[in-house]
Amino acid sequence: MRSLDRTTGDVRDALALAVAVGVVGVSFGALATAAGVPLPLTVAMSLLVLAGGAQFLAVAVIAAGGSPVAAVAGGLLLNLRHLPFGLAVANVVGDRWPARVLGAHLLIDEVVAFSRARGSGARARRAYWTSGILLAAFWNAGTVLGVVAGSAIPDPGVFGVDAAFPAALLALLLPSLRRSDTRRVGLAAAVIAVATSPFLAPGLPVLAGLLGLGAAGRRRTT
Amino acid sequence: MTWPAVLSLAAGTYLVRLTGLLLRGRVRVPAHVERYFDLGATALLLALVAVSTFTQDGGFAGWARPLGVLVGAVAAWRRVPFVLVVIIAAGTTALLRLAGLP
Numbered sequence: 108m109r110s111l112d113r114t115t116g117d118v119r120d121a122l123a124l125a126v127a128v129g130v131v132g133v134s135f136g137a138l139a140t141a142a143g144v145p146l147p148l149t150v151a152m153s154l155l156v157l158a159g160g161a162q163f164l165a166v167a168v169i170a171a172g173g174s175p176v177a178a179v180a181g182g183l184l185l186n187l188r189h190l191p192f193g194l195a196v197a198n199v200v201g202d203r204w205p206a207r208v209l210g211a212h213l214l215i216d217e218v219v220a221f222s223r224a225r226g227s228g229a230r231a232r233r234a235y236w237t238s239g240i241l242l243a244a245f246w247n248a249g250t251v252l253g254v255v256a257g258s259a260i261p262d263p264g265v266f267g268v269d270a271a272f273p274a275a276l277l278a279l280l281l282p283s284l285r286r287s288d289t290r291r292v293g294l295a296a297a298v299i300a301v302a303t304s305p306f307l308a309p310g311l312p313v314l315a316g317l318l319g320l321g322a323a324g325r326r327r328t329t
Numbered sequence: 330m331t332w333p334a335v336l337s338l339a340a341g342t343y344l345v346r347l348t349g350l351l352l353r354g355r356v357r358v359p360a361h362v363e364r365y366f367d368l369g370a371t372a373l374l375l376a377l378v379a380v381s382t383f384t385q386d387g388g389f390a391g392w393a394r395p396l397g398v399l400v401g402a403v404a405a406w407r408r409v410p411f412v413l414v415v416i417i418a419a420g421t422t423a424l425l426r427l428a429g430l431p
Contacts, residue, residue, distance in 0.1 A: 123412040144330045155339035165338060175334035183341045188373050193349015195370030202354050211347035220374050267422030270394045273382040274401030274418030276374055281405055283371055292368045293375035300376035304384045316376025323368055
C-alpha cells in the first residue's frame, strides 16, 4: 500500500510539472504562429525536437531575421547538456534497445531531475517514464492549442510559469544538496553559469557550469 | 523555419540524447568517475536553475521571477508538497507582476 501511495504521489507530482509544461507549450504554439512558422512545422517541432528552450531559441532566431542554419546551430548548442544528462540517467532508462530508443527522446531536463530525485531503482525508472510521457503529451497538446488559439493567448509571464520551472527543479534537487560535495559543486556551477551568461551564447553558460566539478574535492563526504 | 531546419534540429537533439545513454553502457568506469557523472548532472541542473532564474536573453530577468523562485525554494525546504511548491512559485511571480514589478 505504501508503495502504491508513493506511485500515486509521483504521478500527481509529474502531472503538476506537466501542466506547467503545457502552459509553456501553449505559449510556444502562439509565439511560433505569430513569428510566421506554419502549423505543420510548429507541431513537428514540438513532436520531434521536444526541447522547449531550443524550440523557443530557434523561433526567436528566425523571427529576428536569422538563417535556419543559425537557428539549428543555436538550438543544438543549447541541447548539448543532454549528453551528460544521458550519462547520469542511463542506469534508470535501462539497456534494452526499445527503452533506450524511446527513453532518449524523453530525456528532458525536468524528467532527469524528477527521476533522479527518486534514487536509481524501480521507483526512479517509473518516475522517468511517467514524467517523460506526461510532459511530452502536455507539451504537444499545449503547442497545438497555442497554434489554434494564436493571438488570443496572453503572455505566459502573467501566470509566472517562468518561475515555476526553476523552483520545481530546485525542489527536486534539494535532497541531493544535503551532501556537502554536491552542495559545493552545485553552488560553484550556479555562480559560474550566471556570471558567464552576459558573455556566452545561450547554452554555453549552463555547460560552463560543469567547471563547478572542480569544487568536488577528493572523496565523498557527508 | 523550414523542414530541413526542423528535421536537423530534431535529429541532432535526438543523437545528443541517445549518445549519453549509449556511452554509459559502452564503457566500464571506476566508481570515482561514476561519482563525477552524478555530480555533473547536478552541476548542470543547478546551472540551469540559476540561469533560468536570473537571466533572460543574456540580461537580468527582473525581480519578479527570482523572488517567486526564492519563495518556492523556501516552501520546498520546509517540505511543502511539490505540487504546492510549483503553484506557490508561479503565484508569487504572477502577483508581483500584477503589482507592477517586472
